[in-house]
Amino acid sequence: MATTTSTSTSTSSGTTAQAGPSGSLHLDNLVKQYPGGASTEPAVAGIDLDIRPGEFLTLLGPSGCGKTTTLRMIAGFETPSHGSLTLDGEDMVALTPDKRPMAMVFQSYALFPHMSVFDNVAYGLRLQKLPKKRVQEEVDFALASMSLTKLADRAPNQLSGGQQQRVALARAMVMKPKVLLFDEPLSNLDAKLRVQMRTEIRALQHKLGITSVYVTHDQDEAMSLSDRIVVMRQGRIEQVATPEIVYRKPASVFVADFIGRANFLDTSIGHLTLHADGARATVRALGTNYTVPAHDGIDASSQVCLMVRPESVVLAPAPDAREVSGDEGRVLKSVFYGAWVEYEIETVDGNVTAVIYDPAPGDILDHGTFVRVSFEQDRAWLLPAED
Amino acid sequence: MIGGDFTVLSSRAYIAITGEYDVASGAAYSLVLLLPGLLVFLVQRYWAERRSVVSVTGKPSGNITLLRSPLARIPLLTVVLAITALIVAIYVTVFVGAFTAILGVNNTFTLANYRYVLSGIGSDAMFTTTILALIATPVAGVLGMILAWLVVRKVRRGRGALDFLGMLGLAVPGTVLGIGYALAFNKPFIIGNIQLLPALAGGGAIFGGALAIVMVYVIRSMPSGQRSGIAALQQIDPAIDEASTSLGASGLRTFRSITLPLIRPALLSGLTYAFARAMTTLSPIIFITTPQTKIMTSQILSEVDSGRFGNAFAYCTILIAIVLGVIGLMNLLIRDRRTPARVN
Numbered sequence: 118m119a120t121t122t123s124t125s126t127s128t129s130s131g132t133t134a135q136a137g138p139s140g141s142l143h144l145d146n147l148v149k150q151y152p153g154g155a156s157t158e159p160a161v162a163g164i165d166l167d168i169r170p171g172e173f174l175t176l177l178g179p180s181g182c183g184k185t186t187t188l189r190m191i192a193g194f195e196t197p198s199h200g201s202l203t204l205d206g207e208d209m210v211a212l213t214p215d216k217r218p219m220a221m222v223f224q225s226y227a228l229f230p231h232m233s234v235f236d237n238v239a240y241g242l243r244l245q246k247l248p249k250k251r252v253q254e255e256v257d258f259a260l261a262s263m264s265l266t267k268l269a270d271r272a273p274n275q276l277s278g279g280q281q282q283r284v285a286l287a288r289a290m291v292m293k294p295k296v297l298l299f300d301e302p303l304s305n306l307d308a309k310l311r312v313q314m315r316t317e318i319r320a321l322q323h324k325l326g327i328t329s330v331y332v333t334h335d336q337d338e339a340m341s342l343s344d345r346i347v348v349m350r351q352g353r354i355e356q357v358a359t360p361e362i363v364y365r366k367p368a369s370v371f372v373a374d375f376i377g378r379a380n381f382l383d384t385s386i387g388h389l390t391l392h393a394d395g396a397r398a399t400v401r402a403l404g405t406n407y408t409v410p411a412h413d414g415i416d417a418s419s420q421v422c423l424m425v426r427p428e429s430v431v432l433a434p435a436p437d438a439r440e441v442s443g444d445e446g447r448v449l450k451s452v453f454y455g456a457w458v459e460y461e462i463e464t465v466d467g468n469v470t471a472v473i474y475d476p477a478p479g480d481i482l483d484h485g486t487f488v489r490v491s492f493e494q495d496r497a498w499l500l501p502a503e504d
Numbered sequence: 505m506i507g508g509d510f511t512v513l514s515s516r517a518y519i520a521i522t523g524e525y526d527v528a529s530g531a532a533y534s535l536v537l538l539l540p541g542l543l544v545f546l547v548q549r550y551w552a553e554r555r556s557v558v559s560v561t562g563k564p565s566g567n568i569t570l571l572r573s574p575l576a577r578i579p580l581l582t583v584v585l586a587i588t589a590l591i592v593a594i595y596v597t598v599f600v601g602a603f604t605a606i607l608g609v610n611n612t613f614t615l616a617n618y619r620y621v622l623s624g625i626g627s628d629a630m631f632t633t634t635i636l637a638l639i640a641t642p643v644a645g646v647l648g649m650i651l652a653w654l655v656v657r658k659v660r661r662g663r664g665a666l667d668f669l670g671m672l673g674l675a676v677p678g679t680v681l682g683i684g685y686a687l688a689f690n691k692p693f694i695i696g697n698i699q700l701l702p703a704l705a706g707g708g709a710i711f712g713g714a715l716a717i718v719m720v721y722v723i724r725s726m727p728s729g730q731r732s733g734i735a736a737l738q739q740i741d742p743a744i745d746e747a748s749t750s751l752g753a754s755g756l757r758t759f760r761s762i763t764l765p766l767i768r769p770a771l772l773s774g775l776t777y778a779f780a781r782a783m784t785t786l787s788p789i790i791f792i793t794t795p796q797t798k799i800m801t802s803q804i805l806s807e808v809d810s811g812r813f814g815n816a817f818a819y820c821t822i823l824i825a826i827v828l829g830v831i832g833l834m835n836l837l838i839r840d841r842r843t844p845a846r847v848n
C-alpha cells in the first residue's frame with residue numbers, strides 16, 4: 118500500500134514536467150452562501166487550495182459538506198459569494214462557464230440524447246470550428262482510447278451505464294482542457310465496474326497530465342485515484358494531504374473516522390518530545406506504556422485520544438488469563454472473511470476491533486477466548502480529542 | 505347555445521351586450537363569471553403542483569394495474585363506449601347534416617349548404633379565420649415555449665406567479681376575455697395628447713379589428729404551448745445543458761443545439777393545439793368580431809341563431825377539415841426540418 122501511494126505521487130510530478138506550467142488552479146477563501154438557503158451556515162465556508170499542474174486532487178467528505186458546490190464554483194456554474202479563483206494566474210470568476218478552459222464529467226453522464234456517440238464527442242470540437250478532418254481524427258482517437266470505436270454510431274440510450282460514462286469521459290478529454298472536473302462520475306455504476314473505471318480514469322489522466330479535481334464520498338475511490346485528498350466537513354477543509362498521510366496521520370478524529378476504520382482509545386500524555394520527524398508522546402493504553410507519533414497541535418496539557426487502526430492491533434495467546442485486565446482481553450466476536458479475520462475484543466479500554474490478515478488454518482480465535490492485546494506503536498497516532 | 509330554458513351567466517352577458525347594448529351590465533356579469541373560473545383553476549393548479557413534486561424525482565409515477573374482474577370491466581367499458589359513441593354520433597350528425605336539406609325533417613341529399621357557405625360570406629370567413637389563426641399559432645407557440653423555459657430554467661423566485669400569468673388566457677372565461685378586449689381596445693389608447701395605440705377592436709379599428717382577434721387567439725392558445733413546454737423541459741436533466749456549456753457552448757448555442765431539438769416534439773404538439781384552439785375559439789370572439797373580419801365560429805353561431813342548421817353543419821365540416829389539414833401539414837414540415845439537422 119505504502120509503496121503504491123508514494124510512486125503515484127512521484128510520477129505525478131513527472132507528468133507535471135511534460136504538461137508544462139499550465140493548469141495550476143488557485144482557490145483563495147472561496148465562500149458560497151446560497152440565497153435564501155434554509156440554514157444560515159454557508160454551503161462552502163472559506164476554501165483555500167493550491168492545485169498543482171497535472172495533479173489529481175479529490176474532494177472527499179460526507180454528503181452535504183459542500184464538495185459539489187466547490188466544484189461548481191470552479192466550473193463556473195455557481196458564482197462565489199466571496200473569494201477568488203485563478204487558473205495559471207488568470208481570474209476565472211469573471212468568466213462564464215463556456216469561456217473557462219475546463220470540462221466537467223457529471224454523475225448523470227449528461228450525454229446529449231439526440232446525438233450519436235460520435236456527435237457527442239465531437240460537439241465541443243465542432244464549436245471550436247476545427248476543420249472536419251481534425252475533428253474526425255481527434256474524435257476517433259478519443260473513442261479508440263476509451264474502446265468505444267464500435268459504438269460510434271449508437272445513440273446514448275443504446276449503451277450501458279458504463280459505456281455511457283466512457284462516452285462522457287471521452288467527450289470531456291477530447292477537449293484537452295486545462296482542468297478536468299468530475300462530480301461523483303462512478304456512483305451510478307455497479308461495484309465491479311466502478312473499480313475498473315477508476316483504474317482507467319487514473320491511467321488516462323496520468324497519460325494526458327491534465328489537472329483534475331474529483332468529487333466523491335467514497336474513500337476507496339479517493340485513496341486509489343488521488344495524488345492528494347481534501348477532506349471536507351461542513352463547508353470547510355479538515356485536511357489536505359496524500360492518501361498515505363491522510364490515512365496514517367489524520368488531522369482530526371473526524372478524518373480518522375471517515376477514512377478507513379479506527380479504534381479510538383482514551384488516554385493521557387505522560388511525556389512529550391519533539392523529533393526531526395515530528396512529535397512523540399508516551400501514553401498508557403491497554404495496560405502498557407507506548408511511545409507513539411503525535412499530532413503537531415498537541416501540547417502536554419491537551420485532551421488527546423489514541424488512534425489505532427484495526428490492522429495494527431497485535432493478538433497473542435493468553436492461556437492463563439481468566440478475566441479482562443491489564444493487556445488481557447476477551448474475544449466477543451470473530452468473523453472470517455477469507456483473506457482476513459475480524460475480531461471484536463473486550464479490553465480495559467473498551468471494545469477494540471482487530472483485523473488479522475491471511476490467518477493460518479486453525480489459528481482463528483473463537484468467541485470467548487482470552488488474548489493478549491497490543492499494537493504496533495509506530496503505526497498508532499495521537500490526536501487532539503474531539504469535543 | 506345549448507342553454508335551452510336555463511339562464512346561464514355567460515349567455516346573460518352575451519345578451520346584455522349584443523341584445524340590450526348594455527356593456528356595463530355585461531361586464532358585471534363577466535366579473536361574477538370570472539370568480540368561480542379562477543377559483544377552480546387555482547385549486548386545480550394546487551393539486552397538480554402537489555402531484556408534480558413526486559414525479560420530478562424521476563420515480564415511476566404509478567403502476568398500471570389491469571382490471572381483470574368483469575364486475576369492474578363491464579360497467580367501465582359501457583361508460584367508455586357510450587362516451588365514444590356520443591362523440592362519434594356528434595361528428596356523424598354534423599357530417600350528415602351538412603349534406604341534408606333539413607336534418608330530421610327533409611332528409612334529401614343536397615349540396616346547397618356548401619354552395620351557400622362557400623360563396624360570399626362563408627369563404628370570406630374561412631379565409632380570414634385560417635389566416636388569423638395561422639398568424640397567431642407560431643406567436644402563441646413561441647411565446648408559450650419561452651415562458652415555459654423561463655418558468656423551468658431561468659426564474660427561481662416567482663416562477664409560480666409567472667406560470668399563472670401565462671395560463672390566465674385559459675383560466676379566464678372566454679366571455680370575460682372577449683368583453684375585456686372589446687372594452688379595453690375599442691378606443692385609441694391616449695396618454696396626454698399622444699396616441700400610443702390606435703383602436704384595435706371593433707368595426708372602426710385598424711385592420712377591421714383583426715389585430716384584437718389575433719391577440720385573443722394568442723392569449724387563448726398560448727397556454728397549450730406553455731404546458732407542453734414545461735412538461736418537456738422538466739424531463740431534461742439540467743446537467744445536459746451544463747455539459748454543453750462546459751464544452752464551450754454559449755447559452756444561446758445550447759438552447760439551439762440541445763434544448764430546442766429535445767423539446768421539438770413538445771413544440772409541435774403545442775403548435776397543433778394552439779392552432780386547433782384558435783380556430784375553434786368562440787366565446788371571446790363574438791364580442792370583437794366585426795363586419796370586416798368574419799370569423800367562422802361566430803358565423804356558425806349566427807347560422808344556428810337563425811335556425812339554418814344545415815349551413816352551420818357545413819361550416820363545421822369545413823372547420824374540421826381545415827384544422828386537420830393544417831395540423832397534418834405542420835407535422836410534415838417540422839418532421840422534415842429535423843431530419844437533415846441530424847445528419848451533419
Ligand SMILES: Nc1ncnc2c1ncn2[C@@H]1O[C@H](COP(=O)(O)OP(=O)(O)O)[C@@H](O)[C@H]1O
Binds near residue numbers: 151182186
Ligand atoms: N442550489 C442550492 N440552493 C440552496 N442550497 C443548496 C443548493 N445546492 C446545495 N445546497 C446546500 O449546500 C450544502 C452543500 O451541498 P453540496 O455542495 O451539494 O454538498 P455535497 O456535494 O458535498 O454533497 C448542502 O447543505 C445543500 O443542501
Ligand SMILES: [Mg+2]
Binds near residue numbers: 184
Ligand atoms: Mg454532491
